[in-house]
Structures are given as structure tokens and as C-alpha cells.
Amino acid sequence: MENAIEIRHLAYSYPDDTATEHVVFQDLSLDIEQGSFVAVLGHNGCGKSTLAKHLNAILLPEGGTVTVYGLDTKQEENLLAIRQQVGMVFQNPDNQIVSNVVEEDVAFAPENLGVPSEEIRRRVDEALEAVGMAAYKKHAPHLLSGGQKQRVAIAGVLAMRPKTIVLDEPTAMLDPQGRQEVVSIVEKLSREQNITAILITHHMDEAICADRVIAMDDGKIIADGAPKDVFTKIDLLQSVGLTAPQTTLLLKALDDDGCALPLDALSVDDCAQALFRQISQAKA
Amino acid sequence: MLKDVTLGQYFPGETAVHKMDPRTKLVLVIVYIVALFLAKGAAGYALVAGCLLAVVWISKIHLKVILKGLKPLMLIIILTAVLNLFYGQGEPLVQFWIFKITKQGIENAVFMVLRITLLVAGTFMLTYTTSPIALTDGLESLLSPLKKIGAPVHELAMMMCIALRFIPTLIEETDKIMSAQKARGADFESGNILARAKALIPILVPLFISAFRRADELATAMECRCYHGGEGRTKLHALHYAGRDYTAYCLGALMLAGVIVLRRFGL
Numbered sequence: 381m382e383n384a385i386e387i388r389h390l391a392y393s394y395p396d397d398t399a400t401e402h403v404v405f406q407d408l409s410l411d412i413e414q415g416s417f418v419a420v421l422g423h424n425g426c427g428k429s430t431l432a433k434h435l436n437a438i439l440l441p442e443g444g445t446v447t448v449y450g451l452d453t454k455q456e457e458n459l460l461a462i463r464q465q466v467g468m469v470f471q472n473p474d475n476q477i478v479s480n481v482v483e484e485d486v487a488f489a490p491e492n493l494g495v496p497s498e499e500i501r502r503r504v505d506e507a508l509e510a511v512g513m514a515a516y517k518k519h520a521p522h523l524l525s526g527g528q529k530q531r532v533a534i535a536g537v538l539a540m541r542p543k544t545i546v547l548d549e550p551t552a553m554l555d556p557q558g559r560q561e562v563v564s565i566v567e568k569l570s571r572e573q574n575i576t577a578i579l580i581t582h583h584m585d586e587a588i589c590a591d592r593v594i595a596m597d598d599g600k601i602i603a604d605g606a607p608k609d610v611f612t613k614i615d616l617l618q619s620v621g622l623t624a625p626q627t628t629l630l631l632k633a634l635d636d637d638g639c640a641l642p643l644d645a646l647s648v649d650d651c652a653q654a655l656f657r658q659i660s661q662a663k664a
Numbered sequence: 665m666l667k668d669v670t671l672g673q674y675f676p677g678e679t680a681v682h683k684m685d686p687r688t689k690l691v692l693v694i695v696y697i698v699a700l701f702l703a704k705g706a707a708g709y710a711l712v713a714g715c716l717l718a719v720v721w722i723s724k725i726h727l728k729v730i731l732k733g734l735k736p737l738m739l740i741i742i743l744t745a746v747l748n749l750f751y752g753q754g755e756p757l758v759q760f761w762i763f764k765i766t767k768q769g770i771e772n773a774v775f776m777v778l779r780i781t782l783l784v785a786g787t788f789m790l791t792y793t794t795s796p797i798a799l800t801d802g803l804e805s806l807l808s809p810l811k812k813i814g815a816p817v818h819e820l821a822m823m824m825c826i827a828l829r830f831i832p833t834l835i836e837e838t839d840k841i842m843s844a845q846k847a848r849g850a851d852f853e854s855g856n857i858l859a860r861a862k863a864l865i866p867i868l869v870p871l872f873i874s875a876f877r878r879a880d881e882l883a884t885a886m887e888c889r890c891y892h893g894g895e896g897r898t899k900l901h902a903l904h905y906a907g908r909d910y911t912a913y914c915l916g917a918l919m920l921a922g923v924i925v926l927r928r929f930g931l
Contacts, residue, residue: 475882488891
């Protein structure tokens, strides 16, 4: 399948107050397939947000290249095309909503792109429908819950018709219910509309439903693969301050006590099934 | 306490007043203000007040909301009333020490209070029934001739829109900071004015820092959504006049004419 994003030998460092620079990436290479749902995990300061900002040219590489749908992010004339293809959702929904009315906020991006009014109307309705917020289109955003605000922010990005959505810790400020709302919408968009979703998070449980999990530490990729392959490397994850999902930890603990259990039953349902099978076998 | 601030707030609705073109509303507010200042007697004021009440009634905005919005202006209104009361010329009705209250003084006081109240209430109706983006679009469109002489009309309009959007967010934040400071023993209520002003510093510093951080994040988010200035921008709700706008213009003109005629007769 075609690659949405290709990163080759990316190097980047933040200018520091002192003479020394804070190096984030030295040599990072990564391909992301169109339509896949990728979760990027990592501890605070591991460079995952910096990586996200490279994907739509908010930050430009100091060395190496970032290519988005064949467009080099370093070329300034590509800027609008890149940002239209790669939408970005940030942590704090309050700081990305521009208008006092939900539908006018969702319309902000297509308005910037110079889309005709009737087409904007269509896109706004579609985008709000996709995130399940159509009933709130005349509402004031500051009266919505955190999860709802974040869904409006996702709709605001969807209205650009991007091929990729990057979500930079979109659930960090939400309650468990809001988190669930946001993650299930991201999953739905990726499955149903073939949108590439890159979810940056430090909640392991949100990464379970992804196609691919990338774990990062100190600007390097330490594990990359299907969730069941990455999460079963419990020791590796723990060595960089990440913990495996609770389901894996439970199965591992039982496994260590001598029950033969598959460690790759990640979702709560799968885990329960695996336990049930084990118990039935033991009885028989 | 801060939750009571209704200035610059928008109450969404589907009434004719809400749906009217923002340019119409802006122009009519100006016409309304001119009419208010031209009104001379009770009949003139009654006409202007009647128009305002009609608009309020159509827009289904509760009078209570408007009265609540007027609350912060109470001091100014009372001060104006008192000053005007004692500055009338002519035969005093009541007199004590150096103060005298005349018939003209009472009249002046009543009219002045009416004028301020109506002025503020009228402008409130504009922001209550027009979303900030519509308001901004209207202003931008009305002021667009100034673009020719290099005035940054779009940028100003955008700034105003964002400022209005962030009023409730920052109010909420101020409340939070105040609660956090109070929880740690800060005292905002006692002491003289100087002490109280000093007590505000621990609120203002975090508020400003947070506002700057928000501005930075918002700017990035706007850029991510392809914002690149006013050039080539389209609108979800493109402005166009409908029948109701022409009707509103006619009614506005009638009101102004009515006030001028009444003024001629000193009413």
C-alpha cells in the first residue's frame, strides 16, 4: 500500500537557553501507510509531540527529510497543501476552537481554503455527523464537555478533507468517558473513511485498537509493530517507563504462576475470553 | 461572581432578529443611537424605547438578561441621575441648603437615565443576537472600503472575533485561579483599595501567562487549519441581504424620521 508519510534520517534539536542544544532526534526514519491507525507511545519528553509537529510542517527538519504525500515539508510552497492533507488535533480543545458557534468553528478551515459556501455547508454537516455532534451545531463550544469539545476540534480538521489526522495527546485533559468517545471516533474514521490516524498518547489502553504501535524513548523508536507484538515485550516497555495494558499485566502475572495463557489477548473482551477458556479447561 | 458578566455574549436563536444580516444590524444600531440622541421629549423617547422593546420581543431575549447586563452600569446611571437632578434651571420645586430641585432638573435626570439605559441595552441587543463571527464579517464587509488605503480590516476583525470567543474561557480561568488562591489563604475582600489592588497581582500574573500560552497554541492550531490571512477566504454564511433586511432598513428609517419630526414639535 502507498505510504502517507515518509521520514528519512530526521534530525532535530530545540534551541536551549544555555549554549548547548537539546537534541530530540538524531537519525529517525519511519514510514506510515495510508489508511492505517498508528499509535505512538512514549514517556513525557521522548519526542513524540516534536515528531507530530514535523508531520505537517509546523517544525522543519534540521537534517533528513519528511515527505508527506510526495511533498517535501521543507519547501515553503507546499505548506498549504501539506496542512490540508495532514490535519492536526491538539491536547487542549479550548485553545483550538476559534469561534463561539460550533458550526462556524468547523467551517474555519474550509473558509481559509477558499471553498465555496454551499460546499462548506456540506462539509461542515458531514464532519459534524462523522463525530456525532450534528445536534450541537448551533451550540457555544465553551458550554460543551471536554470530550464534546475535542470532537468538535476533530470535526474542524475533518472539514479540510485531510487524508491523515495527527492527534497529539487528544485525551490528556479528558475524563475517562471523554477519552472513550474520542478514541472510538478516531478508530471509526480510520476504519470507515480510510483516513490515516496517528494517535499520540501515553495511555496504553487507547493503543490497543490500533493497527500498529510505535513506542518511543529519547528520540528513538524502541518498538514498532502490531499491538500484540509490542505489548508482550513487557520488560522492554518497563525499562523506558511505560507499562503494558492492564490486561497484559494480568495475563502475564497468571502466566508466571503456571497458567498457560496467551499474552496477546489485549482487549478486555479477549482477555476475559482467554481466562474463561483456561478456567473451563481446568475444570474439565 | 464573574459568571454574571454578560457583556459581549451571544445567545443563539432562530428568530428574525438573529437571522438578519449583521451589516443591517450594525447600521441600524448606529441609526438607533443617532435617533436616541436626537430624541427631545417624552414622545421621541417613547418611540425609540418602543422600537427597542419590539426588537427584544421578536428576538425572544428575556428582559431579565438585559437588566442583568445593565447592573454593572448602575453606579454611572445613579451618578448621572443625581447630577442632572441638581443642575436644572428655573423655579425650584424643593430647596434645601445649596441644593435645589427644579422641574427641568427632574426631566433632565429622567431623560439622561433613559438615554444611557437605552443606549447600552440597544448595543447589547446587537451582541446578544449576532454571533461574533457574523459580527466580524459584518464589520469587515462594512469597513472593506478602508482596505484600499491599507487599513488591516481583516486582521482587526479576526482579532475582535477571537477576543470575544475567549471572554468566557478566561472568565472561567480567573474563577479557577481565584479559588486556588483563596484555598491557600489569599484575601481579596478586606483591606483598603490599595491592599485589594495588590491582592489582584497573584491573579493577574498566572492569568496573563496562561493567556499568552493559549494565544501561542491557538496560533499554531489556526495555522494547522490553513489560516493565511484574509486573502482568498470564503465564508460559510456568505453575507447577502434578504427581504427582512430591507424591511428592517425601512423601519429604521421610519423611526429616525419619526424622531426628527417629533423633535421639530418639541415632543
